[in-house]
Amino acid sequence: MTLLILSLSLFALMVLIVRHHLRLGHEIEQGNRPYKNEMLLEGGFGGGGYGGGHSHVWRVTRDPEAYAKGFVPAKVRKKT
Numbered sequence: 001m002t003l004l005i006l007s008l009s010l011f012a013l014m015v016l017i018v019r020h021h022l023r024l025g026h027e028i029e030q031g032n033r034p035y036k037n038e039m040l041l042e043g044g045f046g047g048g049g050y051g052g053g054h055s056h057v058w059r060v061t062r063d064p065e066a067y068a069k070g071f072v073p074a075k076v077r078k079k080t
Helices: 002-030 064-069 074-079
Strands: 038-045 054-061
Touching (some): 054 064
16 A cells, blocks of 8 residues: 555656656747857767777857857957
């Protein structure tokens, strides 16, 4: 009997958690997501053997004006 009560309470808790996450997920999708206008580029290499290697992730904007600003030298950017 106690096993049945424990199972039902656990099931009810799981249902409440799923409903809560679905509700939050719906609210997040309505607003602006972080990095919405960016692409993620992943690169790296395996060093072989144990350990070693390197990986990195770059964020590249999809906005043409912001992308072009990345090619302006730092000295020129500071003047404006």
